[in-house]
Amino acid sequence: MARRVKTFLSQWSSRIFLLELDGTPPLYFRVQEQHRGEEKAPRVFAQFHKQDRCYSLLVCSPDRIRRAKFYGELKDKLLRELPAGCDLAAISSFLPDVRDSLVRGYFLKSSTEDSPHTERVLRELERRDPVLVCSYSGGEDGQWTQRLWSQAESKTLQMPVEYSVVPTEAPPYHPSTLNIINSDVFYSFDEAYDVLKKCGDIIPEATSVLETLPSREKARRKPDFPIVVIEGLDATGKTTLTESLKDTLGATLLRSPPQSLSPWRARFDQEPPLIRRAFYALGNYITAEQISQEAMKTPIIVDRFWHSTAAYAIATAVSGPVCNLPPAGSEVYRWPGDLLQPSLVVLLTLDPEERERRLRNRGQMKTDEEKELDHNRLFRLRVEEAYRRISGPACVTVDASPSADQVLQQVLLLIRGKCHL
Ligand SMILES: Nc1ncnc2c1ncn2[C@@H]1O[C@H](COP(=O)(O)OP(=O)(O)O)[C@@H](O)[C@H]1O
Ligand SMILES: Nc1ccn([C@H]2C[C@H](O)[C@@H](COP(=O)(O)OP(=O)(O)O)O2)c(=O)n1
Incomplete structure (x- = not known):
């Protein structure tokens, strides 16, 4: 037995x-x-x-x-x-x-x-x-x-x-x-790597992903330029804002998961949380490596990073209302010790009606079924609350409902205040 x-x-x-x-x-x-x-x-x-x-x-x-x-x-x-x-x-x-x-x-x-x-x-x-x-x-x-x-x-x-x-x-x-740590959220490169390595025989794509990973030996000096991460639910305006920040600041725009993982993203989205989340966790380390290189030359804007990985994983692992989430201050919300820390993380928030309007305008409103909306409502609330509870660095919330230019100005103020640009 x-x-x-x-x-x-x-x-x-x-x-x-x-x-x-x-x-x-x-x-x-x-x-x-x-x-x-x-x-x-x-x-x-x-x-x-x-x-x-x-x-x-x-x-x-x-x-x-x-x-x-x-x-x-x-x-x-x-x-x-x-x-x-x-x-x-x-x-x-x-x-x-x-x-x-x-x-x-x-x-x-x-x-x-x-x-x-x-x-x-x-x-x-x-x-x-x-x-x-x-x-x-x-x-x-x-x-x-x-x-x-x-x-x-x-x-x-x-x-x-x-x-x-x-x-x-x-x-x-x-x-x-009870099972979130190292099953839904990974707190080191090695923990996430170990999952994909063990999947190699049943998911050949896992081996291809491991081959794209950067070597972890090089100790890098502190980046010269600020690193600003933009977070938020789908359709809160991340793409619009990150493009404008890139142009205004002459910054390099990066994303997590990085482009190099795109061929395999849909494949890993079909996998159970253990494998899917390990894939996204490793994506952050690839993006971190790109950030380290580019931040020697220009400011860096990142479209989604660790906050997204952890917040979606925690909000999916837990069902029901926000009070079911691990309490604020729980170790599940800590930043991985071996992952590069950004200078500033901005969380874009939007009321549900405006977010749905923007999704509809983009032609991607998935379903208006009552039950589905209710299910989404609790999920959305859990993701946003998990975003807010993550620390080291914690995110700064910005209301994304004003015009795109007003949101840009608001975020530029934050960047200038925090990163002395
Ligand atoms: N501040 C804004 N006001 C109104 N519409 C916006 C604003 N920011 C973005 N949009 C529109 O909302 C939609 C979703 O924005 P997008 O930048 O693609 O979001 P995300 O990258 O977060 O999914 C797009 O059609 C975009 O043009
Ligand atoms: N750095 C990241 C980025 C996305 N994810 C996961 C979290 C969610 O399951 C999805 C969200 O992706 P979605 O397709 O809505 O992302 P976009 O807003 O289109 O960029 O990806 C992640 O775990 N880590």
Whole structure:
């Protein structure tokens, strides 16, 4: 039995499970050994009927690349193979306050008639793939029992197979924050490099990306000219502003990810967060190398840099409202120790209506579906708040709603004040 699965199972009763069903508040529960004659545990799955057949699958491969790839493919696989009426929801399990302890998976509800088909699919998955399956059944008294399917493993570990499902309190922060460091956000070149290197055999493009990386040996002297980064959500006016700054200041305009990574960007955008974010993280180091060279000759303007990489990664890893983000001051918002620090980072902000108007004018309004907009609204709020919480350097917020020239003048004032240009 793989060590990770063994450790995972041996801590079974200490783990907390989070079930995220559509349209209901997050449901936190844990499991406890069943003892005869015990006082009844409070009800947890009140929304399910006793005849519902429920199952959970948690992805628990010891190899994090395999885990990420498999989890990324699992939903499609389940939708393809399970009976059509099966409801799918996100479930995860974690140890409170233990970094990197979160494992993800799916919870599914099947009708009684479909359950033989569902169970066949799940048994086959558990046999072939790195998943741990449990089934859940409700009793006459409204109590739910969780059954571990991996009986061989539980026998080796001398652990019970059946548990009572009991409610537990929500942790102070969303459990996905436990896994952000080095899974969603990378704080050194080596950490991000390591992910792409390990992907080489399954994603040939990863090797091509590694070949474009600059050598890391050269110690560079401090750049002579200021380095100004412009950040903001899509359509806040970064391209417009960075072009004008370039012309006004006679600066060199660079971007992250750099041009040299463009052939592979769409490819990595399809990958799960671990791989996708490592790709963007490395892009910053390539841009940093270009900045170091050019900042000896001219001022530098950079269209997106580390703030974008970290803010989008954190906002995607965490779901729901802004209060689910790691608290301000958390180590997830720190600047990587080995990445060049700009002289000034400007964050362009825009109210949602104006941003949508500009997107529409650019002909890129993706969807006006109510649900999608709401989903986008929370995501947008999380990205902006994560931008504001990143430190070392922190960003200076500029309202991008005035005319392009007014925004330019405002940013020039900031640059002159901060960088003595
Ligand atoms: N200050 C501004 N006022 C009005 N429209 C603007 C302003 N800045 C940019 N735009 C327009 O809004 C759209 C998005 O701007 P763009 O610079 O492409 O944003 P980004 O690079 O952040 O995606 C473009 O059509 C641009 O012409
Ligand atoms: N330095 C960067 C730049 C972009 N990213 C990621 C973050 C988001 O997932 C996307 C945003 O890219 P988008 O296509 O909206 O960017 P543009 O505004 O078109 O430049 O790219 C990053 O991680 N690091």
